[in-house]
Amino acid sequence: MPGPSPDANLAEVLRQWTNAFGWSERAAFLCGDDVYTHGEVHRGAARVASLLRAHGVAPSDRVAIALPGSMELVWSFLGAVRIGAIAVLADPDASALPSAAFAVCTPGRHPHTITPVELIAALPAAAFADPYPVLPEAPAYGQHATTYAHRDPEESYLAMEPFGLRENDVLFSVSKTYDPVGLRNTIFLPLFTGSCAVLDSRQRSIPLVAEGVRRHRASVLLSTSAFLGRLAAERPEGDFAPLRLAVSQGATPPPSRVEQWLGCPVVTP
Structure with a gap:
């Protein structure tokens, strides 16, 4: 051994x-x-x-x-x-x-x-x-x-690989960085894919998440099913452009109408 x-x-x-992969000069955070x-x-x-x-x-x-x-x-x-x-x-x-x-x-x-x-x-x-x-x-x-x-983070990354994260993606995580899921979303995924993640320590209210997505032009929202459930219940007026994809993580499937407010497909690991 x-x-x-x-x-x-x-x-x-x-x-x-x-x-x-030649990512040294690419934005990471x-x-x-x-x-x-x-x-x-x-x-x-x-x-x-x-x-x-x-x-x-x-x-x-x-x-x-x-x-x-x-x-x-x-x-x-x-x-x-x-x-x-x-x-x-x-x-x-x-x-x-x-x-x-x-x-x-x-x-x-x-x-x-x-x-x-x-x-x-x-x-x-x-x-x-x-x-x-x-x-x-x-x-x-x-x-x-x-x-x-x-070795564990590489296995976690491989579980997310089917969603096709790209080098030019900007990731926004609803889970905070010190949370187990947020750590993967915010640190491991960008460093394994050459993409970029938003570091944001503010509260995860729907308006603040939407504002963060727009401000940083995030293309992938790494969300919890609970957050998406709140989104469906509150029906906010603001938009989440320019998202191309949202990933729902949690036991409860996201409500189908969430895609209407996000303006992008929602996938579940």
Whole structure:
């Protein structure tokens, strides 16, 4: 059986996909008016990995990341995974953080912490950390007491592949980034497909989602069946242009009339 390898590290796998398909200069994330390329994502993650290591984070340590949808969250998540730590995503508004040796969060929430402001200030001078050798089955990240292995996100991406996400797609996720489904929608899908995702930490009301879709010209809405049920019940007047596709995720099939308000087909995994 093959031993641990840096090439099995999830953060390195995603970086290698970017290089293999020539996505470095393509937009990966839209955050407000800022645009971050796939290359910037992976360079930032390697620098944050170095910062975490300098703060004493070791392989297999749990790193709580309690941030809203932002580049600091993306870089911290991939940086922790890159050094073989276990990234534990948490709701930034939760009253308590999950048990962890270290945390990336606002001040005063954990005895061993780097804050988003400190992280951004230290990033330019940080070195690039090499990926830590792991087995594909090694834990990479956790949410809500569930732990996922380095290989798991690729399997999750393959389950979405039949929907034909494209390199020029802009993805908007109704589920937030720290949620298990939102993590896949917002981080893994764009980094596996060369597409771009919107980082938006606002509440997921129907008007705000519609405004976010229009502002960023999102082409794919990754929704929950509950959100689509609300859409059918509220019958909003605004439109969701320029969507070409909506994906409904959840146990309840979306109401058929939802396509009328979205103006695009709705598919269900």
